[in-house]
Amino acid sequence: MKVLVTNDDGIxxxxxxxxxxxxxxxxxxxxxxxxxxxSATGHAITMHHPLRVNKVKFFDTDILAWAVNGTPTDCVxxxxxxxxxxxPDIIISGINDGPNLGTDVLYSGTxxxxxxGAIHGxxxxxxxxxxxxxxxxxxxxxxxxxxxxxxxxKELPNNTLLNINIPDCSRQEVKGIKVTxxxxxxxxxxxxxxxxxxGQEYYWLGGEIVKEIQNESSDIACVEDNYISITPxxxxxxxxxxxxxxxxxxxxxx
Amino acid sequence: MKVLVTNDDGIxxxxxxxxxxxxxxxxxxxxxxxxxxxSATGHAITMHHPLRVNKVKFFDTDILAWAVNGTPTDCVxxxxxxxxxxxPDIIISGINDGPNLGTDVLYSGTxxxxxxGAIHGxxxxxxxxxxxxxxxxxxxxxxxxxxxxxxxxKELPNNTLLNINIPDCSRQEVKGIKVTxxxxxxxxxxxxxxxxxxGQEYYWLGGEIVKEIQNESSDIACVEDNYISITPxxxxxxxxxxxxxxxxxxxxxx
Numbered sequence: 001m002k003v004l005v006t007n008d009d010g011i012x013x014x015x016x017x018x019x020x021x022x023x024x025x026x027x028x029x030x031x032x033x034x035x036x037x038x039s040a041t042g043h044a045i046t047m048h049h050p051l052r053v054n055k056v057k058f059f060d061t062d063i064l065a066w067a068v069n070g071t072p073t074d075c076v077x078x079x080x081x082x083x084x085x086x087x088p089d090i091i092i093s094g095i096n097d098g099p100n101l102g103t104d105v106l107y108s109g110t111x112x113x114x115x116x117g118a119i120h121g122x123x124x125x126x127x128x129x130x131x132x133x134x135x136x137x138x139x140x141x142x143x144x145x146x147x148x149x150x151x152x153x154k155e156l157p158n159n160t161l162l163n164i165n166i167p168d169c170s171r172q173e174v175k176g177i178k179v180t181x182x183x184x185x186x187x188x189x190x191x192x193x194x195x196x197x198x199g200q201e202y203y204w205l206g207g208e209i210v211k212e213i214q215n216e217s218s219d220i221a222c223v224e225d226n227y228i229s230i231t232p233x234x235x236x237x238x239x240x241x242x243x244x245x246x247x248x249x250x251x252x253x254x
Numbered sequence: 255m256k257v258l259v260t261n262d263d264g265i266x267x268x269x270x271x272x273x274x275x276x277x278x279x280x281x282x283x284x285x286x287x288x289x290x291x292x293s294a295t296g297h298a299i300t301m302h303h304p305l306r307v308n309k310v311k312f313f314d315t316d317i318l319a320w321a322v323n324g325t326p327t328d329c330v331x332x333x334x335x336x337x338x339x340x341x342p343d344i345i346i347s348g349i350n351d352g353p354n355l356g357t358d359v360l361y362s363g364t365x366x367x368x369x370x371g372a373i374h375g376x377x378x379x380x381x382x383x384x385x386x387x388x389x390x391x392x393x394x395x396x397x398x399x400x401x402x403x404x405x406x407x408k409e410l411p412n413n414t415l416l417n418i419n420i421p422d423c424s425r426q427e428v429k430g431i432k433v434t435x436x437x438x439x440x441x442x443x444x445x446x447x448x449x450x451x452x453g454q455e456y457y458w459l460g461g462e463i464v465k466e467i468q469n470e471s472s473d474i475a476c477v478e479d480n481y482i483s484i485t486p487x488x489x490x491x492x493x494x495x496x497x498x499x500x501x502x503x504x505x506x507x508x
Contacts, residue, residue, distance in 0.1 A: 046459060048293075077445070106297040157496050179500045182491060201306075205300060233493055234491060238436045238486070239411065239486040243434075249404055252431075254397070
């Protein structure tokens, strides 16, 4: 089995190293990842400048790896359409340094890369560690290999992929696995205003999470309770329930 | 009524000018938009460098306007959390130079800005012109004003916004308005490989649309038939139908 690995923390991040190395025990691994930190790039693609692809030595491994001066979504597109001469059986994005939960998946380069895989019809998954420090990427990598094997054996509905978050606790403290929905993540006081040495204002995007009551079935509630969260996601944003309502709006009068 | 206007083509694009000027006939208009072309940035946010905000003269108008060195999503966040001392009644993103249909909404800065508005609980809409040349932004602006007034008068389900595309035909040839679903947009042969003057390879992201049979109810089919498309969209990517299926995967064995 062949796996295309990418991420949004950049090709020299620890998470992608541990992931690719573990996967290489069972799969042929191909890494195509951003040449630097590209987190929070959402589903951005690079249309206004050319993309460069450089073959790189991937840490202490013989894994084939290419660094791209683009976004995670660019990497998936380039990987399957331009770089690889094989067709992967699965695309895995991660392991992300930090959570990708609820509404935040929209901003996530990690999840967007896996969505891009699903758009192209590949089995895809994104994997993130909720921990903020002393992240146990070995645990994330072990789990990634097992869930990838499971996904290869099973079928998902068309246009569907998995978004996985490992809770912020030790491997021993994990209570189990739950299949979840995406929760709601909103931020307040998101900007910190500062003055530069030349007296000019600038802003840093910060962000304090608004405490909201989360549905028990949500990914956010799940990881808070020390379960691994697996959320099936898709990329059809249509709000079907609203269609009939809007049809009643007397649009002809417009 | 107060409206926050943004876009992804940049604050000096014709589409946002025509839109804001038309809306100013009926609304108090505030423009917060990228300082340059930022299309295809998806839902990217700027976390790794500081954001600058500059008040600018907005063409021949007295409309209050700020240019931001960030993405459309940054502009919405900054507008409502840092720049404006009022709370808008509606957020409008556009008028985009080109379509935002089907799967492509994921890549769209225009649509992502409106999604960001909806995440923050505002009535929001994105508007795009399908035409590739001689774009009749006046028509788009007239329609934007009318649909904005309609949206202010009506209610949508929570977390829902409107994605609007004006077909590639003259105002007189438009057959009407349809409420649609998002179609499927995939690309093939997306990359063009070239050699720079120093002998190094680079790639341009191109993209030829794969001809696919579109559902009759889709936005893509709708604009091809010269109707204006209004698609209600939301930002919950959960694939609810897959949850029970994945629960049967014997995850305990992992």
